[in-house]
Amino acid sequence: MYNATIVRKIEVTPELIILQVKPDAGVPDFLPGQYVALGLPGESPRPAHFPAEREPQAAGKLIKRAYSIGSSPSERGYFEFYIAIVPDGALTSRLVIPKEGDRVYVAPKVTGTFTLEEVPQEANLILISTGTGIAPFMSMLRTPATWTKQRKISVIHGVRYSKDLAYSDELRQLAARPDFSYLPIVSRADPEWTGERGHVQSLFQKGAVTAQPTNDHVFLCGNPAMVEDMEKLLVGDGFKVHARKTPGNLHLEKYW
Numbered sequence: 001m002y003n004a005t006i007v008r009k010i011e012v013t014p015e016l017i018i019l020q021v022k023p024d025a026g027v028p029d030f031l032p033g034q035y036v037a038l039g040l041p042g043e044s045p046r047p048a049h050f051p052a053e054r055e056p057q058a059a060g061k062l063i064k065r066a067y068s069i070g071s072s073p074s075e076r077g078y079f080e081f082y083i084a085i086v087p088d089g090a091l092t093s094r095l096v097i098p099k100e101g102d103r104v105y106v107a108p109k110v111t112g113t114f115t116l117e118e119v120p121q122e123a124n125l126i127l128i129s130t131g132t133g134i135a136p137f138m139s140m141l142r143t144p145a146t147w148t149k150q151r152k153i154s155v156i157h158g159v160r161y162s163k164d165l166a167y168s169d170e171l172r173q174l175a176a177r178p179d180f181s182y183l184p185i186v187s188r189a190d191p192e193w194t195g196e197r198g199h200v201q202s203l204f205q206k207g208a209v210t211a212q213p214t215n216d217h218v219f220l221c222g223n224p225a226m227v228e229d230m231e232k233l234l235v236g237d238g239f240k241v242h243a244r245k246t247p248g249n250l251h252l253e254k255y256w
């Protein structure tokens, strides 16, 4: 069942890891924003100090979960994933153990419609995420075709603690561009944090961020409570949820 190798593992915090995984068959073509399943067999060990898992997993069974790809499709050496460890979760409680060089399963097929494929070149992008939901946006931002001449791009990233702001160095560097802005917001900020405090939703409620259905496409990714709250707010402002058959300017990806 193993068909891929972990080529790099970065521990952002004990609960957040970045994994770069090289499929034996090479990285297939995909679109920024898509996801692929990652897996380990049920007999893979879990840390002894973790709580019992929600459902015991049988040996020999492949435990598979979907992960947004954070790397650009032009990165042919590996897929990058940004993963929150759920201590009583089936797969992520096992994914904390493998190291660089260890083997995992990656599904051969990449899927998902949370992409820029049907977004007009001139539309601005407002990319809103919580936690590991920043991953598909990193793939988009790392892909030159995303940066059309006409558009402005903003990233809003909500996390609990400022140490959870993975990718903030890369995003702050990008923010030197006149067509890009990066707004991190922290809900349980330590006293040293000088940026925005609270939840993503509050930025819109207090008018610190606005979105116009005429010019902007909004992407929401991560915690379902954030996605649902923001969906209500934005639909109230005239946005329309995108679906293949009924195109709109509001794109949703819920992680659970």
Ligand SMILES: Cc1cc2nc3c(=O)[nH]c(=O)nc-3n(C[C@H](O)[C@H](O)[C@H](O)COP(=O)(O)OP(=O)(O)OC[C@H]3O[C@@H](n4cnc5c(N)ncnc54)[C@H](O)[C@@H]3O)c2cc1C
Pocket: 035, 054, 065, 066, 067, 068, 069, 081, 082, 083, 084, 085, 086, 088, 089, 090, 091, 092, 093, 131, 132, 133, 135, 253, 254, 255, 256
């Ligand atoms: C399209 C899609 C893309 C996804 N991409 C990512 C990704 O890029 N990174 C990522 O970390 N997860 C992502 N997920 C969630 C991922 O598929 C798993 O659900 C998650 O890793 C938990 O798996 P598990 O087997 O450890 O937990 P399970 O035993 O399956 O328990 C699931 C529970 O874990 C919690 N949970 C799930 N995801 C998260 C999360 N991201 N942060 C905090 N708590 C969570 C929820 O309470 C959920 O009910 C994605 C899900 C979908 C549907």
